Amino acid sequence: MRAKPLAGSPFGGRPTSAQEYGPGLSLLLVAPLVLLLVGGFLYPVGKLFWGSVFVPEATFANYARILQEPLFLLVLWRTFEIAFVVTALALLLGYPVAMAMARVSGRTAMLIAACVLIPLWTSVLVRSYAWIVLLQRNGVVNNALIETGLTGTPLRLLYTQGAVIAAMTQVLLPFMILPIYSVVRNIPDDFVRAARNLGAGSLQAFFRVTLPLSLPGVTAGVLITFILSLGFYITPALVGGPGTLMMSTLIGQQTTELLDWPFAGALAAVLLAATLLLVIVFRRALALNKGFKLG
């Protein structure tokens, strides 16, 4: 229980209670963080968005251009499409793994956890490189397909939408598995057993007990995966081709190659707006601030 501040001055100043740091000291402690985030984050991002409307003069032309040119709408649509497919695949592949991780014990659980965590701790660049090695013309997958006689000539796998989806799903899968696991782990076995005793089949018990109870984890996993997919840069840039242009690559091109940074700012604003909208709508599910509110 938090002690009530004793005879505290309403204007702050000295600490009013030993368990609590006073407003003056607290502000001093938080000041470096605020300075870093305002100077290194808010100001630069704000400047980019400001420029998208006010450089060289006040105009919404950059935003109108996104709506008018089919290419940009296509890229926006494709970005959402890829993010959606990646999220759906991650859910489909991640849910059983999360379930297995929660149900088994001892050595097997450790083994599954290692398989989930090791890729999470591997650099995104390393994994994108690995996907190139796997998917290129004389790569591992093509060699295997030819040796088993499934195909005569090497298939074009790299620089396709399929390559982007496979690589992104692999990179983001742990972000789906971990939130689901943390919820499923806490569903008591008794609930499923009770359902079985009352005559439910194992499928029925799953769909009517486990799945509904695991929804908070599923929503968190889906949201995190979807948000991360929307803004992914490295993997699509390396394993994707011209036909798989995503928002992030487009924003990068506008900035570094075409030097049209007011337009890049408009594209970035659209991407950020989409992301924030998702976060605001599903704020409860995301619970990013659980570090603050563990108690």
Next chain:
Amino acid sequence: MASNTAALLAAVPIGLILFFLLLPTLIVIPMSVGTSPYIEFPPLGLTFKWYKAYFSDPDWMAATWFSLRIAVATTFTATVIGTLAAVALIRGRLPAKEYLQALTLAPLIVPHIVIAVSLYLFFAPLGLVGNFYGFVIAHSMLAVPYVVITVSAALQRFDPNLELAALNCGATRLQAFFHIVLPNIRPGVAAGAVFAFLASFDEATVAFFISGTEGKTITRKMFEDIDFNLTPVIAAVSTVLTLVSLVLMSTIEIARRRSDHDRLG
């Protein structure tokens, strides 16, 4: 019997998914010791020449040292700033606390491409592109949320009465912090520091944009080499990067398990 068969049937797809998860990490290790100068799998022969090529290439070494220096400075900056802020955010009486918490976590939510492009445009006129200090600012900003989260979690578990006792025994706030609070939240601070190090050392998107022709991080150099000249040296670099991450993260994981065990036992 029937449930055994069912368990076995379930184990096969799960095994395949785990294989899919692990394959890209594991494939680079054999690639890095194969003799062929092209991408070849399975590798023929065993050689360490790609590692030698990496460690003797001045460009690779310059990028590696640059990244290491940035990561060490980022770890220090983000850990100090993040720990102080976490204390204020958890224990302090702050106006607009909710907004400060939201601001702290914002860099985790905003797409990295947006942050990267913004920083590039902000840094370019200031001469901070490819600059050590520019990187430390950028990476500290990206790393500080991880420190705040881990230290906040540790502070939630810390009993403030211990600090009160120290104050009653005549300690100043500063003494109480360094002798009582800090030793108690040390696992959280240490975990935050490791996260900060890796957030900087492994960071690729922002590094891609704010690297210069001179000041280039290892991730930027890797990106270029993967894009333009795909040699087995990248497999060697990948293996080194993976080992650094795995060793550091396993250390946190083991420490975390040990401290959980201590509390339960």
